[in-house]
Amino acid sequence: MTTPLSERRQAQLAALIDAAERRIAEGGMANLRARDLAADIGIALGGLYNIVADLDELALRVSSRTLGRLGEALTAASDALPLRTKDDAVTRLVAIAHAYLHFARDNLLLWRTLFELRLAEGTALPAWAADDQLRLFRHVAEPLTLLVPDMDETRQVLAARTLFAAVHGIVTLGLEERLVAVPLTALEAQIEWLVRATCRGLRE
Amino acid sequence: MTTPLSERRQAQLAALIDAAERRIAEGGMANLRARDLAADIGIALGGLYNIVADLDELALRVSSRTLGRLGEALTAASDALPLRTKDDAVTRLVAIAHAYLHFARDNLLLWRTLFELRLAEGTALPAWAADDQLRLFRHVAEPLTLLVPDMDETRQVLAARTLFAAVHGIVTLGLEERLVAVPLTALEAQIEWLVRATCRGLRE
DNA sequence: TGCTTTTGTTGAACATCGTTCATTTCACTC
DNA sequence: GAGTGAAATGAACGATGTTCAACAAAAGCA
Incomplete structure (x- = not known):
């Protein structure tokens, strides 16, 4: 090919x-x-x-690089922490969410282009780009399996997606200067609060 | 003027x-x-x-209309339900979140342009556009004041923002066909689960 | 080295945008 | 009917992404 x-x-x-x-x-x-x-x-x-081929492909390649760096940032935030107890899992999820926030803030325009990509309709996302995304989810999924080991895997994946998406939403609207600017520490606090609340919900 | x-x-x-x-x-x-x-x-x-003045202003006017219709949809979802007990408040918040999901799905491209607006830098959002956004938050804030009446107002507003943003994130990534398509009912379930979990977290 | 073929590079040209503005048209008053 | 101000017109301008016939450089070969 x-x-x-x-x-x-x-x-x-x-x-x-x-x-x-x-x-x-x-x-x-x-x-x-x-x-x-x-x-x-x-x-x-x-x-x-x-x-x-065109500028869209170029933007996609830049995005792939950005996703890679984002993955490294999440890895760095994860690996520093132990992962033995369920409390560790919660702490790690909070750390990952905070790392996501900081990456987005420090790479604002590059991070935004991740979601501005509009593929020419009909053409699917290249495989190498899809892989990058799945790698990200794994960062969230790993602590989750420790937190709720009895849950079947499809539910775990779904929960990981939901948690990731919720944090993503807070970061997105929080970094939107169109609205009132929210201080970074306030964002951190709200993210931590949300992650802990959902974890408590998961553990029942 | x-x-x-x-x-x-x-x-x-x-x-x-x-x-x-x-x-x-x-x-x-x-x-x-x-x-x-x-x-x-x-x-x-x-x-x-x-x-x-230019096409950007036109897009802004369309967005204002879209925000208005979104507000009506949330109102319709709210007003059908009673709001006396704290459980009512939770139920209403779930209903609002579901209404948000359905509006986004049924008006996908119009809803997306709400967030694609890029104002020429330096120019602020017109007042009439900012008002529309505040009206939306009130839908979430109202049940929240019933749910946690002792909380001071700034915290309440922040909590409303966070909850709104979290749901927004789930809807955003859920309707992104770039990734795996999530069935609508699964999205509904995850939203309900997240809203209930955060409400439980709020009530302590 | 000289000739041929392949491969890579060039930039003028094209199509499609948003936006402007000199000119024309229109509606209304005296 | 003439005159006047407001409104509408569409040709023209400047960006932009993309293409492609022409050109140059490199590689293979005697």
């Missing part, structure tokens, strides 16, 4: 993704312009389309 | 918002093109800019 890329192409692709990442971090997806990117990496305008 | 609009202008504006709403409902904000809209309401291209 995909022919192996020459070393040169690899380097061009990496440079292109670097440039795109920089531009998105500065001004969001609206700041991703073909002519600017071509100038950034020193190639002609048309040359972009030898490296990447 | 704003001169009173002639009757003719009012009618044109209404027709324009109608057309824009129809186009967004069909294909999202990407489907909002000046030439199409002008053709829809039978005026010349340039005439659009006598009715509306």
Whole structure:
């Protein structure tokens, strides 16, 4: 299917993704312009389309990198903590949620583009992009299996999704400056409160 | 500041918002093109800019209408239920959350544009648009004051925001077809579970 | 080295946007 | 009917993403 890329192409692709990442971090997806990117990496305008099918693919590749970094951030937050007791599980879930908040805040525009991607309709998400997402869920799922080991797995997965989504919602609206700005510490407190409340609900 | 609009202008504006709403409902904000809209309401291209400053303002006006309809939907879900006991409050909060889910599902593209609005930086949200948002929070705040009357008001408002945001997150990710599609009934169940768990957490 | 073929690069050109504005048309008054 | 101000018009402008015929560079080969 995909022919192996020459070393040169690899380097061009990496440079292109670097440039795109920089531009998105500065001004969001609206700041991703073909002519600017071509100038950034020193190639002609048309040359972009030898490296990447279109700008959407480029945004997708940047997003994949962002997802990777997000995963690392969650891993770092997880691995620092023990995971033996059920209380450990709760503490870890709180830590993961807080790490999510901080990543989103520190990488605001890159994080937002994760959810602004609109694939040309009909085309499905590439497999490598879907994998990145599943890896994230596992961070939440792992403590959950310790917390409620008797629950069947489909319910556990569903609970992980729900918890993740709820935290995501708080972060999303909390970082929306359109509304009243919420202080970071207040957001942290509300997230912790919600995670603990739902964990208590899970344990019955 | 704003001169009173002639009757003719009012009618044109209404027709324009109608057309824009129809186009967004069909294909999202990407489907909002000046030439199409002008053709829809039978005026010349340039005439659009006598009715509306730019397409962003038009999208904002459509969003205002959408927020209004969303408010009505939440009101309808609320008013059908009594609000005397604390259990009533929980039941009502669940009903509101379910109504939110159904509205989002039934008005998917219009609902999404509520959050896709990017104001030209520096310009603040018009007051009439901010009011619409506050009205929504009141739907959640009202049952909450019954549920935890001893809590000081700032905490209550924060709790309402958090609950709203959490439900919003579940709905957002649940309706994202990019990931695995979640059945509607499963979403309903997860929302109800989360709302009840957080309410239990509130009551201590 | 010279010739051919393949591969990679270029930038002008195209299509499609939102937005502007000089010109024209219209409605109304005296 | 002439004059005047408001409203509507659509050609034109500047961005933008994308394509492709022409060009250049590299690689294979004698």
